[in-house]
Structure formats: C-alpha cells, structure tokens
Amino acid sequence: MNAGLERPTDVRANLRDLPRYITPSTVSAGLVAALLGVTGPVILLIQAAEAAGLTTEQLNSWVFAVLFGGGTASVVLALAYRQPMCGAFSIAGVALLITMLPRYSLPEAVGAYVVSGLLIVALALTGWFGRAMASIPPQVVSGMLAGLLFRFALGIFTPLPREPLLVVAMLLTFVLLQRLGWRTSTFGALVVGMAVAGAGGQFRLDQVTLGLAVPGVVAPAFSLASVLSLSLPLTVLALTSQNAPGIGILSTQGYQPPSNAITLVSGLWSLATAPLGGHGVNLAAPMTAICASPAAHPDPNGRYAAAVIDGVLFAMVGVVGASATTLMLALPPAVISVVAGLAMVPTLMSSLRSSVGQERHAWGAFFALTIAAADATVLGVGAPFWALLGGLMISRVLDHTA
Numbered sequence: 001m002n003a004g005l006e007r008p009t010d011v012r013a014n015l016r017d018l019p020r021y022i023t024p025s026t027v028s029a030g031l032v033a034a035l036l037g038v039t040g041p042v043i044l045l046i047q048a049a050e051a052a053g054l055t056t057e058q059l060n061s062w063v064f065a066v067l068f069g070g071g072t073a074s075v076v077l078a079l080a081y082r083q084p085m086c087g088a089f090s091i092a093g094v095a096l097l098i099t100m101l102p103r104y105s106l107p108e109a110v111g112a113y114v115v116s117g118l119l120i121v122a123l124a125l126t127g128w129f130g131r132a133m134a135s136i137p138p139q140v141v142s143g144m145l146a147g148l149l150f151r152f153a154l155g156i157f158t159p160l161p162r163e164p165l166l167v168v169a170m171l172l173t174f175v176l177l178q179r180l181g182w183r184t185s186t187f188g189a190l191v192v193g194m195a196v197a198g199a200g201g202q203f204r205l206d207q208v209t210l211g212l213a214v215p216g217v218v219a220p221a222f223s224l225a226s227v228l229s230l231s232l233p234l235t236v237l238a239l240t241s242q243n244a245p246g247i248g249i250l251s252t253q254g255y256q257p258p259s260n261a262i263t264l265v266s267g268l269w270s271l272a273t274a275p276l277g278g279h280g281v282n283l284a285a286p287m288t289a290i291c292a293s294p295a296a297h298p299d300p301n302g303r304y305a306a307a308v309i310d311g312v313l314f315a316m317v318g319v320v321g322a323s324a325t326t327l328m329l330a331l332p333p334a335v336i337s338v339v340a341g342l343a344m345v346p347t348l349m350s351s352l353r354s355s356v357g358q359e360r361h362a363w364g365a366f367f368a369l370t371i372a373a374a375d376a377t378v379l380g381v382g383a384p385f386w387a388l389l390g391g392l393m394i395s396r397v398l399d400h401t402a
Contacts, residue, residue, distance in 0.1 A: 006258035008080040021302035029296035030309025033287040037088045038317050044094040052101040064213035065278025067318030069269045074311025084291035084307040088284035092237040095148045104226050111220035112230035113274035119235045120267030140391035141240045142355035143365035147372025149348040156341035159334035166196045170338045186342050193335040202332040213321035215276045228385050238282040246283035253292045364395025
C-alpha cells in the first residue's frame, strides 16, 4: 500500500455519465446489494441492542448511523473514483457487540467507536494499514472471527424443538434459493419466516409503526477496558474482514482500488456516526462483489452506477430506520435467531476455510477460534482481544515448525 491519498477522478464527468449507466442490470445489482445489507445485518443490530438493554430510540439512532453512513460513503467513493465501492457496517463487528456491548455503558461504547475511527484515520493518513495488518496473520484474525460467529450458526437450530415448522420452512427456503444461485437467500428465508409466523399468529403487524429515524447524540466516555475489548477488535475486523477483501474483489475485476482513500473514508465516517451510536462504517465486501460483477454492467467503467444506486437505497432505509426496526421487533425470536444464523453462514464458512482450513498458522488460528468461542473475559478485557493475542503468540511458537 502506497503512502498518500489517491487522486479522485473527474467527479463532474462521473455525474454527467451516471444516467446512461443506470440500466436494468445496474439497478438490479444495486437493489440486491442493498437488500443483502439491510435484512440479516439489521436483525443482528436488533439482537445486539436487546442484549445490551438499549432503548428503541437508541436502536433507531444506531440503525440510522450505520445505514445512512454506509449509504453516503458508497455514493461518495463511487462518484469520486468511478469504481463500484459499497459502504456499510461490519457484520463481524456486530457479532462482537452482541456479546461485548452488555458489559459496557453506551457512553463507553461510543468512546470505543471514536477511538476505532481515530485509529483507522491514522492508518489511512500514515499509510500504515498494510504494515499493521501484515503483523497479524490473517488466519488468526479469521479464526477469531469464526469463534465469534459459530454460536450464531448454532442459533439456526436452537428453536427447532419449539418451532419445527418455522425452522424447517426457513431452512429449506434458504437451501433452495442458494441452489438456484440467488444472492438474497437470507431475505427469502426471512419472508417465509414472516409468512409462517403470521399464519400462526406470532407476527404482530399491529406493533409496526411508521416513522423516520430521530438520531440521538451520546457523549463518549473512555476506558482502557473498552478500548482493548471493543476499539482494537472493531478496527481489525473492519479493515481485515471487509476493507481488505473488498479491495481484493475490486482488484480481481481489473480495478485499481484507492486503498488509502477507502480507509480514510471508513475512519472519517466512523468518527462522524459514532456519537449517534454507530459502531463504524467500512467497505462492504459482499455488496461490492455484487456491484463489481460483470453481471452488474458489461462495461467496468459503468459499474459505479450500481454502487451509487445501492448507496442511495441504503441511506433511504436508514432514514426510515424507525419503521424498519419496529417491523423486525414484531417478529418472534425464533425468526430472528434463524435469520441471524443464516446471515452468518457464508462469513463463517469463509472464516473457517481461511483459518483452520489453511496449513500456515493453523495452530494460532485454532486457538484464536477456541478462545473467541469460549467468550472468556480476563481482567475486564473481552475474548476477541485475547483471541488475537493468544492466537498470535501460539502461532509464533508452534506454526514456524508446521
């Protein structure tokens, strides 16, 4: 990664050319990418908020922060560099927060988000991103992520004894849509789950209210424990599980992604949305993959339009986030548990393949996985930090002989 920010392209020309690249294929790609980012991931936000005892107003502000922030980041990056770059929020970061957020006050969490944003900005301005990530084997990071996500996969089947019809219907829908190659298989499972729950009188539509998000500002508080347990893992996860793969996806499609600019926008947008409860904004690898695909547009020079469409839709959902969250909250817990688990499956499988599925750093990856899965807190610091530290230390001792 070269130091210094990459020069933007001609933004006026990109705006002028945008209408002719808004075609059925770019609209479809942008819509699918947005759906992918606002279905399962929003349910995970709700799970994290409920675990931490946040109010509905605080949840709505969080949803607005990450969706509006991610959407505007998409539009800015796509128009500035004429590349299909999609912003969103870290799903792995939300998985971390489901277990760790209840251990800290909301001001402490916001303080940790601010520190994470500052770290990302510093990495962008100094060009240290590549060097910092090179010090931690990616297998160890993936092992930690797999340990965090494994419990969510178990949540697919936890409601099975109580709700066999609901679970089986959602699982079969997911498998069928996956077999057909649909990228919205999780969304399809959610729709079926809503239908089954509604038929059984478990989905209370009368609880759904219409309204716009009203962001609330939270003054940050800072503690060493929250920085170690939240800031550092959130920074590593955002950069390694989203930004780095997203940059790789763009490279494989023939683009020259502006790595420093992507990192800087991630940090600045994370800082801006942190006081609203947002845990960070980053490049969304799966959504970027959809918009950068040849299926989005045959001309690589025009695929940025798909990212712009995705960003506008993503931001719009953030604005009506109050309605979206009440819709999700009206669902029975079994639907949320199954959808959350299904949304994690692709990331979990990828994490397993790139951690314990590799020959290099396999010992460190395995112990990072088990430490994270054990969810042990030591000295007030959560498992993700110890998973990274323990995995790195064990890898240096054992993996040099592997």
